[in-house]
Amino acid sequence: CTESAVDTVFNSVETSGGGTITFDCGAAPDTIVFTAQKFVSADTEISGGGLITLSGGNAISLFQVYSGKTFTIRDLKLARGYGSYGAVQNFGFMKVNSSQLLNNTATSSGGAIDNYGEVSLINAVIANNSAAQFGGGMNLVSGNITITNTQFMSNTATSGGGGIAAGIGVTLTVSSSLFSGNQATDTFAQGGGIRSAGTLVISDTILSQNHSSRAGGVFVASGSTKISRSTFSYNYAAYGGGIRQEGGDLNLTDVAFTRNGYTHSGVQVNTGGGAISWGAGNATLNNVTMSNNWATYGGGFDHENGSTTLANVTLSDNTSLGGGALDQGGGSIALTNVTIVGNQGQFFAGGIANRVGTITLKNTLLSNNFNPQNNQDSNCYKPIATSSFSLSSDFTCGFGTGRDNVSLPLDPLAYNGGFTQTHLLMLHSPAIDAGTDVGCPPTDQRGVTRPQGQACDVGAVEITPADLLVKLYLSLVR
Numbered sequence: 150c151t152e153s154a155v156d157t158v159f160n161s162v163e164t165s166g167g168g169t170i171t172f173d174c175g176a177a178p179d180t181i182v183f184t185a186q187k188f189v190s191a192d193t194e195i196s197g198g199g200l201i202t203l204s205g206g207n208a209i210s211l212f213q214v215y216s217g218k219t220f221t222i223r224d225l226k227l228a229r230g231y232g233s234y235g236a237v238q239n240f241g242f243m244k245v246n247s248s249q250l251l252n253n254t255a256t257s258s259g260g261a262i263d264n265y266g267e268v269s270l271i272n273a274v275i276a277n278n279s280a281a282q283f284g285g286g287m288n289l290v291s292g293n294i295t296i297t298n299t300q301f302m303s304n305t306a307t308s309g310g311g312g313i314a315a316g317i318g319v320t321l322t323v324s325s326s327l328f329s330g331n332q333a334t335d336t337f338a339q340g341g342g343i344r345s346a347g348t349l350v351i352s353d354t355i356l357s358q359n360h361s362s363r364a365g366g367v368f369v370a371s372g373s374t375k376i377s378r379s380t381f382s383y384n385y386a387a388y389g390g391g392i393r394q395e396g397g398d399l400n401l402t403d404v405a406f407t408r409n410g411y412t413h414s415g416v417q418v419n420t421g422g423g424a425i426s427w428g429a430g431n432a433t434l435n436n437v438t439m440s441n442n443w444a445t446y447g448g449g450f451d452h453e454n455g456s457t458t459l460a461n462v463t464l465s466d467n468t469s470l471g472g473g474a475l476d477q478g479g480g481s482i483a484l485t486n487v488t489i490v491g492n493q494g495q496f497f498a499g500g501i502a503n504r505v506g507t508i509t510l511k512n513t514l515l516s517n518n519f520n521p522q523n524n525q526d527s528n529c530y531k532p533i534a535t536s537s538f539s540l541s542s543d544f545t546c547g548f549g550t551g552r553d554n555v556s557l558p559l560d561p562l563a564y565n566g567g568f569t570q571t572h573l574l575m576l577h578s579p580a581i582d583a584g585t586d587v588g589c590p591p592t593d594q595r596g597v598t599r600p601q602g603q604a605c606d607v608g609a610v611e612i613t614p615a616d617l618l619v620k621l622y623l624s625l626v627r
Contacts, residue, residue, distance in 0.1 A: 150174040152183055155203075159187055167192035172201050180228075182206045189214040189241070197225030197248070205230035207254070216240040216266065222248045227261075229253065234263035234288070235278055242267040249273065255280040258314065259288035260304060268294045275312070276302040283344070284314035285331060291318040296326055301342070303330040309368065310344035311359060317371065319347035326354045333361035339393070340368030341384065346397075349374040356391070357382045358413045364393035365409065369430065371396040378568055381406045385418040389426030390442060394455065399432040403568035410443035420444040422451030423467060427480065432457040436594045438569035439474075440465040440562055447476035448492060452506065454480040459487050461594035463571055463609045465562050466491045472502030472530075473518055479506045486512045486590055488572055488608040489528070490559055493521050498545065500528040510536040512584035514608035516557035517542055538585040540607050555579050567595035571610050576617050580607040 150172065162168040170193070172179070180202040186209050195203075203225065205211050210232035214220040218241040226249045230236035235253030237243065239262060250261035251274070260278030262268065264287060273296075275286040285304035287294075294315070301312035311331035315321045321343075328342040341359035343349070345367065356366040356379070365384030367374070374397065381391035381404070390409030392399070406424035411417055420426075423442030432455065439449040440463070448467030452475060464474040464487070473492030475482075487510075493499045500518030501508070513536070515528035532547025539546070544553045557580060559572040571594050574580050582602040589605035592598055599611045606612055 150179055150181060152181055155181060162193055163189070163191045169194040169196060171196050172198060174201065178202070180204050183209060183211060186210050187212050189218055189220045192219040194221035194223060195225055196223040199224040202226040202228050204228045205236070205253070207231045210234055210236065210238065212237045214239040214241040214243055214266070218242070219244065221246065224248060226251060227253065233257040234259040235280070236261050238263045239268060240265045243269070245270045245273045247272045250275050251277055253278045255288070257281060258283040260285045260306070262287045264289045264294065265291050267292045270296045270299045273299040274302070275299065275304060277304065279305040280307070282306065282308045284310045286312045287314070289313065289315040289319045289321060291316065293320045294322070296321070296323045298325045300327045300329070301331055302327070305331070306333050307335050307338065309333050309339035309361070311341045311361060313343045314340070315343065315345045315347050315349065317346045321345065321347065322350045323354055324352045328354070328356045328366070329358050331359045335362065337362055339363045339370065341386065342366045344368045344370065345372060345374055346370040347372045351376040352378055354379045356380070356384060358384065360385045362387045364389045366391045369394040369397055369399050373398050375400045376404055377402045379404050381424065382408050383411055383413045384409045385412060385420055387419065388421045388428070390420050390423045390444065392425045393422070393428065394425070394430045394432060395428040396430045399430060401432070401434045401437050403436045405569045406437070406439040406442055408441050410448070417443045422447045423449060423469065425450040427452045427455045427457060430455045434459045434462050436461050436567060436569060438463040438465070438571065439467060440570065442467045444469045446471045448472065448494065449474045451475070452477045452480050452482055456481045458483045460485045460590050461609045463488045463562070463569070463594060464492060465572065468492070469494045471496035473499040474501060476502040476504070477506050477508060478504055481507045483509045484511070484513045485588060486584070486593070486605070486607070486609055488514050488610065489518060490514070490516045490572055492518045494527070495520060495522050498527045498530040501533070502530045503533060504530060508533060508535070510539045511588055512605055512607050513539040514557060514580055515539070515541045515546060516559060538583065538607065540580055540583065565595060565610070565616070566597065569594060571595060573610055573616055574606060574608065574612045581612055583607045
């Protein structure tokens with residue numbers, strides 16, 4: 150339970166070809182402060198029993214793992230490492246099981262872990278680490294990294310990747326995890342939660358209260374990014390409260406964006422694209438809801454460039470100065486079976502601010518988007534030339550006779566099935582069976598088969614007979 154004792158056992162394990170190190174320091178938590186870094190040259194496991202903290206004393210880094218070697222920490226804390234990388238620099242295979250890396254500092258990159266090999270994190274906590282350049286929590290230069298049921302909290306980087314910075318050669322897979330309170334602080338910093346330039350797969354994960362200049366939650370520089378069954382909330386940035394894409398391919402399925410563009414205390418932050426901001430690249434969104442987000446331009450999203458396709462998407466109650474639901478300043482956007490309702494913007498339009506670029510609509514519903522200054526409906530900034538089988542509650546979109554100035558009442562945003570919230574059409578809505586089956590998605594945003602009637606419904610939801618049952622709510626008398 151001293152560094153000298155650790156050195157004796159550690160050196161024995163390394164010279165004998167590997168092994169497991171355990172501790173018998175009593176029932177109380179204990180901290181062992183290192184004065185010299187340890188080099189892992191054989192397959193080594195350190196098990197702390199949930200009681201041991203190995204500390205660098207804010208003076209040294211703790212471990213370096215050699216290429217081809219496996220280093221496992223189990224039920225252990227690594228804290229207060231300090232150096233060009235914080236706690237660990239890995240060239241081999243590092244496994245972090247039920248362990249915590251806390252309060253480590255990198256004068257370069259990789260506050261907790263600086264990686265060039267393979268990493269696996271399960272039931273881990275990476276918190277309050279910092280890096281002067283990239284990767285406040287982890288800096289991933291190369292390799293395959295899998296992260297499961299892990300929390301990245303309050304990590305800080307200057308240049309990018311407050312939680313994680315992943316380079317071009319990296320494949321990063323994140324599931325069932327939490328990114329909260331991470332930040333990248335420089336004027337042009339990228340990715341408060343994650344900065345990715347390689348292959349990124351995220352599922353069943355929450356990203357909340359992260360912030361930077363570009364992308365509060367996830368910054369996509371290049372490569373392939375796929376996000377499913379995940380939630381972005383209270384993230385903010387100058388560009389892209391939830392996500393900022395500047396290259397590569399982005400695919401979102403069953404993703405919810407809510408209250409991005411706000412701090413956790415509810416203060417609005419000047420943002421281009423409350424939920425998402427596109428600067429370049431290709432993006433596909435399916436079964437996505439953007440609700441109650443705020444931005445200076447593009448309350449739901451801001452589109453500067455690139456090509457984006459939306460199908461079964463709901464944009465509801467987003468707010469901005471210009472373009473309540475979306476602001477298009479360039480690029481190409483295609484909307485199929487999208488519901489845009491209750492958004493507000495003082496300039497251009499409360500719904501679609503189709504200023505520059507190409508936009509096409511099919512089976513898309515726009516209702517009660519408005520300008521709060523004059524309280525007038527403004528679904529579109531100007532008529533949309535390429536549209537088919539879409540409906541608008543005012544005349545601004547230019548859909549034509551029978552499709553403009555149509556009353557389109559909707560139920561409030563709620564969980565009506567599926568991962569994300571949606572608006573149900575009301576009984577006798579003119580949107581029922583009013584779409585085209587050509588190019589209509591096979592299911593709606595909830596996963597309900599289309600069509601249910603004579604043709605696909607307009608909007609993100611396909612109404613079933615059960616949805617239209619008249620419901621009478623009675624108080625419960627006990």
